[in-house]
Amino acid sequence: MADEPKESQPPSVPMGEKPASKPSPVSTPAAKPADPGTQATPAKPPAPPKPPVGLQTPLNNEMVARYRAKFGTAIVDAIEDRKQAILVVESGRLAEIALYTRDEEKFEMLSDLTALDWPKREKRFDVALNLYSFAKNERLRLKAQAAEGEEVPSVVGVWVAANWLEREAFDMFGIIFSGHPDLKRILLPDEWQGYPLRKDYDILQQDTAWVRENLGIESGQ
Amino acid sequence: MGPQHPSTHGVLRVKLKLDGERVIGSECVIGYLHRGVEKIAENRTYQQFAPYVDRMDYVAAVSNGLGYCEAIEKLLVVEAPPRARVIRTILTELQRIASHLLWLGTHALDIGALTPLFYCFREREEILKILEKYCGARLTTHAFRIGGLQYEAYDTFEKDVERFCKDFESRIVEYETLLTNNRIWIGRTKGVGILTAEDAIAYGVTGPVLRASGVKWDIRKAMPYAAYDQYKFEIPVGTTGDTYDRYLVRMEEMRQSRLICLQAIENIPPGPIMAKVGKVLKPPPGEVYHAIEAPKGELGYYVVSDGTVQPYRVRIRPPSFINLQAFDRMVRGHLVADVVAIIGTIDIVLGEVDR
Numbered sequence: 330m331a332d333e334p335k336e337s338q339p340p341s342v343p344m345g346e347k348p349a350s351k352p353s354p355v356s357t358p359a360a361k362p363a364d365p366g367t368q369a370t371p372a373k374p375p376a377p378p379k380p381p382v383g384l385q386t387p388l389n390n391e392m393v394a395r396y397r398a399k400f401g402t403a404i405v406d407a408i409e410d411r412k413q414a415i416l417v418v419e420s421g422r423l424a425e426i427a428l429y430t431r432d433e434e435k436f437e438m439l440s441d442l443t444a445l446d447w448p449k450r451e452k453r454f455d456v457a458l459n460l461y462s463f464a465k466n467e468r469l470r471l472k473a474q475a476a477e478g479e480e481v482p483s484v485v486g487v488w489v490a491a492n493w494l495e496r497e498a499f500d501m502f503g504i505i506f507s508g509h510p511d512l513k514r515i516l517l518p519d520e521w522q523g524y525p526l527r528k529d530y531d532i533l534q535q536d537t538a539w540v541r542e543n544l545g546i547e548s549g550q
Numbered sequence: 551m552g553p554q555h556p557s558t559h560g561v562l563r564v565k566l567k568l569d570g571e572r573v574i575g576s577e578c579v580i581g582y583l584h585r586g587v588e589k590i591a592e593n594r595t596y597q598q599f600a601p602y603v604d605r606m607d608y609v610a611a612v613s614n615g616l617g618y619c620e621a622i623e624k625l626l627v628v629e630a631p632p633r634a635r636v637i638r639t640i641l642t643e644l645q646r647i648a649s650h651l652l653w654l655g656t657h658a659l660d661i662g663a664l665t666p667l668f669y670c671f672r673e674r675e676e677i678l679k680i681l682e683k684y685c686g687a688r689l690t691t692h693a694f695r696i697g698g699l700q701y702e703a704y705d706t707f708e709k710d711v712e713r714f715c716k717d718f719e720s721r722i723v724e725y726e727t728l729l730t731n732n733r734i735w736i737g738r739t740k741g742v743g744i745l746t747a748e749d750a751i752a753y754g755v756t757g758p759v760l761r762a763s764g765v766k767w768d769i770r771k772a773m774p775y776a777a778y779d780q781y782k783f784e785i786p787v788g789t790t791g792d793t794y795d796r797y798l799v800r801m802e803e804m805r806q807s808r809l810i811c812l813q814a815i816e817n818i819p820p821g822p823i824m825a826k827v828g829k830v831l832k833p834p835p836g837e838v839y840h841a842i843e844a845p846k847g848e849l850g851y852y853v854v855s856d857g858t859v860q861p862y863r864v865r866i867r868p869p870s871f872i873n874l875q876a877f878d879r880m881v882r883g884h885l886v887a888d889v890v891a892i893i894g895t896i897d898i899v900l901g902e903v904d905r
Contacts, residue, residue: 384627384836410836411624437751440841441850441867459839459852459867463751463765466772470839490754493875501588516581516904525589526863532589 385410392434400426405474413470420456420473424482424508427458427471431487436460436469439488444498446528452476454504458484480507501526518543551889559656560900564877564889571885576878580871583904591864596622596696596831599864604690606868607902609652611691612645612681613844619694620775621840621851623825625833626696634698634823635777640711640814641684641693642776643807647718648677649845650800650807654725657797657894661738666728673721676714683710696831698824708815715808722804729797739793743880743892746791753876757847757869759896762799763791769843776842781813793895800897832859846870846897866905870898 388407396404396416403426406417418426430436438461445455452474460469475481483506484491495506496515503524506512514521521539523530540546551564561582567575587606591599603618604611616638623630630638655670678688683704685693693699729735745755750763760767768785770778786802788795833855841850847869854863873896881892 384834411627411838413837413839415837439754440848441839441852441865443852443865445854445863457852457865459850463767468839488754489752490872490875493871514581516584518581525586530589532586532593 388414388416395434396426399429413468415470415472417472417474420452420475420479420481422482423456423471423473424484424487427484427487430460430469430471434462434469435464436462436467438463439484439490439494440468442484442491442494442498444502444504444526446502446526448528450474452479454502456481456498456504475504478505480505482507483509483512485509500524503527559893559898560903562874562893562898562900562903564893566886566889568886573881573884573886573889576881576889578874578877580874580900581904583900585905587905588864588866591861593860595859596833596861599861600694600696601690601692603866604692605901606866606905607649607844607846607849607870607899608689609899610645610649610845611689612641612693613649613842613849615692615694616642616776617840617842617844617849617851619696620842621838621853622696622831622833624838624840625836625853625855626827626831627834628697628825628827630698630825631822632777632819633821634694634825636780636814636818637699637703637823638694639777639781640811640818641681643810643814644677644680644711644714646807646845647804648674650804651677653800653845653894653897654797657891657897658729658735660890660894661735663729663732663735666725669721669724669728673714673718676717680707680710680714683707695824697827698822700824702823703818708818711811711815715812718804718808722801726801730801736794738888738891739797739895741790742793742884742888743895744790744792745876745880749879750791750876753879754872755847755876757843757845757873757897758796758799758803759847759873759876761786762788762796764789769841769848773841775840777814778810781810783807783810793891796895830859832857841867844869846899846902847873868902868905870896870900870902871905874898874903 386409388409393407400422403419403422404416405419408415439458440461441459443457445457447453447455454475456473456475458471460471473481481504483495485495492510493515495509496512498504499506499512500514500517501524513519518539551566554561563579565577565579566573587602590602600615600618603614607614651670651674655667658666681691682688684707685691685701745759745763747763747765750760750765764787766785766787771785783806786799788799835855835857837852837854839850839852841848848867849869850867852865852867853861856862877892877896881889884892
């Protein structure tokens with residue numbers, strides 16, 4: 330199910346590969362198993378444990394040491410990916426860690442808050458916060474894992490900007506943010522069924538009932 | 551108000567709570583232009599998705615393309631060659647001027663000054679002509695490619711840019727003659743929609759709106775990308791954070807963009823315009839957040855790769871969406887007529903708000 334939207338894609342892989350005939354010894358064999366593989370084995374396993382390729386390294390600096398000293402096991406992981414710092418934290422303590430991050434570590438601005446979906450993982454969602462510090466001219470990414478139906482503490486009390494961003498994450502992924510002042514859909518109509526950015530949401534079988542009633546057509550596709 | 555109100559620059563619906571003529575509360579209803587761009591991205595290859603980003607902020611497509619291409623380059627760990635970076639910078643700065651001109655024209659029109667619109671569109675036309683000569687398109691340009699550029703600068707590119715920049719200096723003076731000391735303009739914009747620096751940061755507001763509140767922050771200086779580290783320019787800031795300050799900041803930004811263009815055409819380095827990237831892009835697994843200073847503010851791309859030809863997730867951090875959130879803070883206590891001025895001064899594009 331999770332890979333269904335991808336099925337429309339594999340034809341374009343060999344198409345894109347045709348002009349690249351020179352490096353074909355490497356690329357064509359790679360593309361061939363992808364073609365029949367769409368039916369039987371998933372061509373694109375959304376397996377969350379990614380193989381490190383030297384771009385991701387564990388992050389051990391003073392800031393991480395301060396976090397570890399303050400929050401202990403709530404700091405699940407600290408990595409650096411392409412020179413960008415990422416802190417993986419326990420979702421239950423997200424709001425508390427966020428407050429510390431703003432006041433003590435001086436990450437005053439929430440640039441972005443969004444989510445990711447890894448359906449095969451035990452806790453399928455990642456809530457990702459991209460932060461910026463004016464004082465240090467640095468960015469930091471906070472990530473928290475959440476299972477389906479698990480409530481994530483809202484950070485609206487820390488950064489007002491999170492209000493609409495959390496509404497969007499709710500709209501697109503169905504993640505519940507506890508303590509949000511007005512958690513409702515923002516981009517989609519209020520009565521829309523399903524959460525489009527989940528990997529198991531099929532774009533060909535979207536909310537047809539809503540489309541039929543409001544647009545007067547059989548399908549939006 | 552809306553969604554088909556002419557001053558909303560698209561389809562924005564605002565629910566206003568009034569006490570007589572005074573606004574005591576507001577709620578923005580958005581999503582009318584939602585096309586699911588982030589979902590589309592997951593079903594396209596990296597290159598196939600590039601033209602889609604032009605349809606978000608459709609009055610500054612070049613900037614959107616720059617942010618996307620640079621984000622994917624970071625993900626691939628490649629760098630565009632110096633020549634490509636300089637040409638990118640020139641086109642992006644021209645696009646910034648074009649975007650600000652469109653803002654100035656329509657913002658003045660909303661407030662009742664009809665003339666600036668015609669002046670602004672006259673100059674914007676010249677920029678669109680340069681873009682058209684460069685890549686064949688005027689609005690949704692898809693000017694850049696992942697890894698560099700597809701097209702070499704055309705023969706008279708430098709001359710065209712130089713001529714535009716030379717003319718433009720006196721043209722800004724024309725706009726300012728019409729507006730800067732105009733008593734009606736001052737009356738309609740001074741003290742309207744004040745946003746303090748603390749509020750602006752708390753709301754995540756970026757771009758000219760943040761700078762008008764007195765925060766001297768511009769990603770082109772703070773975290774330089776493209777070729778911005780090579781050029782000298784100032785970051786204009788305001789003091790009170792009202793609509794008039796935002797007007798002054800954007801006017802000065804156009805001047806600075808003009809200076810960047812003039813410095814850049816002086817010396818466009820020779821060399822290739824495309825880095826070595828394969829025909830099939832398979833970025834190593836991992837994730838990257840890359841932000842640029844788009845005309846409206848911080849335009850960020852958060853791209854996650856799982857090592858296949860399609861992005862696992864592309865999150866777009868739209869400046870308009872986040873700046874619009876501060877609208878409620880700015881509009882409270884003002885008259886209904888000021889709502890129009892405040893929507894105009896945030897400079898939103900609904901294609902980007904709704905994606």
